[in-house]
Amino acid sequence: MEAGDEASGRSAAQRRAESRRRRLLQNSEQRMNRIVGFGKGDADSSEDRHTMEPRFHLDLDPNDAWTPPVSSKRLSPYISETGGSKNTTPSSTPERRGSPLPDSREDLGEDDLSRGVRQRPRGELSSDEHSRSPRRGLQKYLSRFDDAMKLRGQLANEKAAQDSSSDPEELDPFRLFRLTGSVLLAVFVRIFVCQYLSIFAPFLTLELAYMGLYKYFPKVEKKSKTTVLTAALLLSGIPAEVINHSMDTYRKMGDVFADLCVYFFTFIMCHELILLFGSESS
Amino acid sequence: MLKVLQKDAEQEMEMRTEIQNMRLELSTISMMDEFARYARLERKINKMTDKLKTHVKSRAAQQAKIKWIVNIIFYILQAALMVSLIWKYYADPVTVVPSKWISPLERLVAFPSGVAGGVGITCWLVVCNKVVAIGLHAVS
Numbered sequence: 086m087e088a089g090d091e092a093s094g095r096s097a098a099q100r101r102a103e104s105r106r107r108r109l110l111q112n113s114e115q116r117m118n119r120i121v122g123f124g125k126g127d128a129d130s131s132e133d134r135h136t137m138e139p140r141f142h143l144d145l146d147p148n149d150a151w152t153p154p155v156s157s158k159r160l161s162p163y164i165s166e167t168g169g170s171k172n173t174t175p176s177s178t179p180e181r182r183g184s185p186l187p188d189s190r191e192d193l194g195e196d197d198l199s200r201g202v203r204q205r206p207r208g209e210l211s212s213d214e215h216s217r218s219p220r221r222g223l224q225k226y227l228s229r230f231d232d233a234m235k236l237r238g239q240l241a242n243e244k245a246a247q248d249s250s251s252d253p254e255e256l257d258p259f260r261l262f263r264l265t266g267s268v269l270l271a272v273f274v275r276i277f278v279c280q281y282l283s284i285f286a287p288f289l290t291l292e293l294a295y296m297g298l299y300k301y302f303p304k305v306e307k308k309s310k311t312t313v314l315t316a317a318l319l320l321s322g323i324p325a326e327v328i329n330h331s332m333d334t335y336r337k338m339g340d341v342f343a344d345l346c347v348y349f350f351t352f353i354m355c356h357e358l359i360l361l362f363g364s365e366s367s
Numbered sequence: 368m369l370k371v372l373q374k375d376a377e378q379e380m381e382m383r384t385e386i387q388n389m390r391l392e393l394s395t396i397s398m399m400d401e402f403a404r405y406a407r408l409e410r411k412i413n414k415m416t417d418k419l420k421t422h423v424k425s426r427a428a429q430q431a432k433i434k435w436i437v438n439i440i441f442y443i444l445q446a447a448l449m450v451s452l453i454w455k456y457y458a459d460p461v462t463v464v465p466s467k468w469i470s471p472l473e474r475l476v477a478f479p480s481g482v483a484g485g486v487g488i489t490c491w492l493v494v495c496n497k498v499v500a501i502g503l504h505a506v507s
Contacts (some may be wrong), residue, residue, distance in 0.1 A: 279468050343497060346498055346501075350494050350495065
């Protein structure tokens with residue numbers, strides 16, 4: 086008797102171990118769905134699942150399919166083991182009931198499981214509506230988290246590239262042309278023009294001329310660097326095109342400011358040199 | 368700082384030379400005939416390589432830390448110098464030009480001296496900063 090009990094106990098333990106192994110080997114998306122509380126028979130939200138799929142995969146194989154036929158095939162060995170009379174819909178897994186941990190179901194008898202399976206469809210429709218929005222929120226959060234991790238990786242790479250490279254940004258010909266033009270104009274204005282009008286008027290004219298001359302110079306491809314600021318802006322939901330456009334505008338304003346500084350510096354230096362030589366000669 | 372870094376670099380060179388010698392020795396040993404010796408030497412090489420990697424990592428981290436500290440000190444000194452110059456010469460213009468030359472920005476340029484046609488210390492510091500940055504960028 087005892088040997089018989091032992092054998093039956095061992096076979097039950099073996100069965101439990103086998104079922105546990107099968108559950109662990111099942112599709113990880115299914116597991117995530119069970120944790121989230123997402124049912125397999127929910128046809129309406131399957132579209133959302135598919136649209137969110139590229140973002141939702143954190144450590145999952147992108148080739149894994151979420152389609153019900155695949156999952157039902159995977160479930161079938163488990164279901165056939167627990168009993169053929171059970172409801173074989175993919176949503177009717179024991180884990181859907183309560184605790185997300187599959188191991189918590191080990192202690193339940195088969196009757197409890199079947200009761201749970203039978204009772205599920207009744208409450209499912211009413212809870213679907215409620216569970217959908219937190220699910221979406223969670224998926225959105227996970228996608229943002231994924232983006233944040235990618236941006237973090239990009240930032241680290243940018244920093245490593247900057248550290249390794251000795252020459253981060255070269256003076257392109259147009260920039261050199263601008264600076265030279267500003268210096269020459271400042272000297273010219275100091276000598277001939279400043280007595281008649283403000284020194285900033287010729288400078289504005291020069292900048293307008295540069296805007297027109299820009300297209301005649303070879304365009305240097307400026308790689309958009311991922312900085313902490315751009316990463317924060319991206320994560321806050323601002324589209325990348327808007328950020329690029331703004332960065333481009335700021336870059337142009339920076340160029341104009343640099344020209345103005347060089348122009349003013351040269352003008353003042355010229356003025357001081359003329360005063361110096363004039364006082365020495367007198 | 369330089370002495371410490373120099374010492375680390377010498378240690379690293381020694382380790383690299385040792386690894387290279389061991390690899391040369393490994394290439395002369397036949398794995399079939401003297402497997403035990405081969406395996407022992409390979410283990411030694413792996414251990415030394417791991418040690419070298421750790422050493423290089425720690426030296427790189429140390430260098431980065433020193434660079435960061437030097438940068439911070441430099442920026443603090445620069446800021447302190449600028450603040451002290453502005454504090455001392457806020458009322459004196461750098462130079463004075465006829466105010467119509469720098470109109471309509473004469474007030475901005477003259478800030479904080481308040482002298483009509485004058486170039487204030489703040490404006491001059493900003494301009495000089497930018498020019499020096501461009502010059503260094505062009506030279507480097």
